[in-house]
Amino acid sequence: MRIFSLYWVCLFLFSCTNSDLLNIQVENTTSHDRTAEMIEIPLKEIYDQLDIEDFNDLRVVDEQGLPRDFQLTYDEKLIFLVDVPRESSSTYKIIRGKSQLMDTLVLGRQYPERLDDIAWENDVIAFRTYGPAFQNKGNLGFGYDVWVKSVSSLVVEERYRKDLQESISYHVDHGDGLDCYSVGPTLGAGANALLEHGEIIYPKSYASYEILDNGPLRFTLHLTFHPFALGSEENIVEHRMITLDAGSFLNHTSVHYENLKETSEILAGIVMHHPNGNQYAIDKNGGYIAYADPTEDSSGKNGEIFVGLSFPKEIIKTEVRPLTDKEKQTGGILGHLVGIDTLQPNGQFNYYWGAAWSKANFKDLNEWSLHLKQFTVHKRNPLKVTLSLSK
Template sequence: MRKSKSFCALAFAFMLMPVSAVAGDVTITVANNSGVQRQEVVEIPVKDVYAKLGINDGDKFIVKNALGQQVTYQITYDGKLLIDASVRPEGTADFTIVPGTPKPMKTIVCGKQYPERVDDIAWENDRTAYRVYGPALQRTGEKAFGIDVWVKNTPDLEVEKRYETELSNHGKIEALKEEGKTAEALEMEQETTYHYDHGYGLDCYKVGPTLGCGAPALMFGGEMVLPYCYKTYRILDNGPLRFTVQLEYNPLTVGTDKNVIEHRIISLDKGSNFNKMTVWYEGLTKPCDMVAGVVLHSEDTKSVLYGENYVLYADPTDNPAKQNFQIYVGVLFPNGVKATKDIMYETPTNGNAGHGVGIITYQPGERYTYYFGSAWSKNDVRTLNEWKLRSEETLNALHAPLKVTVK
């Protein structure tokens, strides 16, 4: 009888214990030691979470905010748990992780290859979109080297819809032109092409044989050795909070090195105007100057700002007289550069006047990380001064990351 009573008492006490004590919940605290509001995707080693929860690697879990709501999270290819954290100045934000199956999560960042559009790889978050050009385009002979920007003014995912609308109507437009129905063709083009704004953004950034927005290039003999299109790719992360792609380029000749291969890892997070770029070169035997920057277009070579660790530019678009807006582009160098400056062409070609760049001395085998990004005057950044402020605050955040503890 005593045994039975003891067992019942233990069972009753167990039922009264908080759920957290039973489940071995994990608390994530994100601390903001700065004097400004911070909204960023933070990283936690996911192995620490599994260990503290007492569950196996790969088992499902739920992340809740301080209000008890489930929040979107992501586990990356390199073993990080990503959480989007909003933290008040000199404040903290707590998240609770419990074992269980989460509700479906909304994808905010994603990308893919588009073989139907000459192997473009395009990706986007809730602020803007980007693309790089692939081997099918290179085979056509078209010169498009750098990184493209597609502006948007909606947090919704738009890139796939833009490609579908553009490509599904292109043949119809060409057929109308061949039939001499020029006005009808123009009307259909204006209604369907992603080169016009239909209320949610467009592609009006000129790239061509340049760095575009943020590509790197080695220097030899005072000239940039521009890469062409990527050769191979691997998508490492694909949302909901981060997109990551690894790119390998065709061999280049740099001085006496005949087989220099460029590698890039690019990632974009929810809410960020800037991509993280890590670049390294295989087959380079000597230190070499490397640049990263943005193309400067002939229509406006004055609206460029050079800081100690940034280059920012108000790009005039491919039709400044009729578009009447600006695309803000820039490159940030939190790890420092030798100098920031312009490298101008003696004779501008197709509206490309030169580049605004940061210069480093690249050491063979080094992996160098910097950031490139953009904003649109019809969306979240209205002026070049605002873009400067946004860029400086991003650099400050990179130098003083949010502090994350796991309990």
């Protein structure tokens, strides 16, 4: 599989010989400070303004002239993290300058040595989706897995290595977090699915994948699934585009289906586990769902994993979805918290899903719910970016 990596890893040498080329004004119209939030600027807009053809020998700095890490993405955008006070604006600049050393804060890959898992992480959280080899052994893992972490460094590669080569289990916290989340035959931490006559059509493992961005600031994964039937419609193929940015607890996911001919119901969901059947918050108008998962050890030893969904556009409904008789065969599962919408043929379903840990990130469900509430407000009120030539 191809991995696109569009950034430079060199030594930054900033000096007074750098010349300002382009001002980037970022405006925040909300009543919240926007800190370490990713912005995107189409490279074409920059190239047109500067009458250039590439980003070679160009850098991004803040108002004080300090360098900002940046990335050029597979879909030809410049991205970098910004800080903008409430109801105010901040200015960044594109300048001429030599290459800079950038920390890799986001990374992922497929792990064929672990049944084709694909795992990815940033500086605050890690995730996993199960692969074909996992399914071919008779395992059921439809949804997303969460690996919590208590350090900002990248940990997934080393956890796999120790687990597979030294029998040091990543299900035990050795000082940087662990995998203590249970997925099973559910949607896990936020997977999507179509509905048929009100029942979830659980997706199986991915059929193929492509890693489109792999750090330093963004990981983008394209998953393609095996064809399936929905009613009289056959050969429906699901495509998911999953993006995780540095510093974010939530992945953005965009879903579309080939050969879908009729308007269909689609949902994204979070599994609920015993005994936390009432540890959740749902706000349809606010566009988010929050849940406190008890982890695989309900004694509280591993704390709680906070799982969430955020919908940048209004959806039809949110609900607590009870188990079907078939689903009840799996012990410890109470149901799903879901957001449901309609999907038109050739349409896309966009939402965010993710998680955090009570032992590292948020104190309780109230703090996590507030984070999701503000996150959704921010996505519904994006920062406004304006470019202008430096004088």
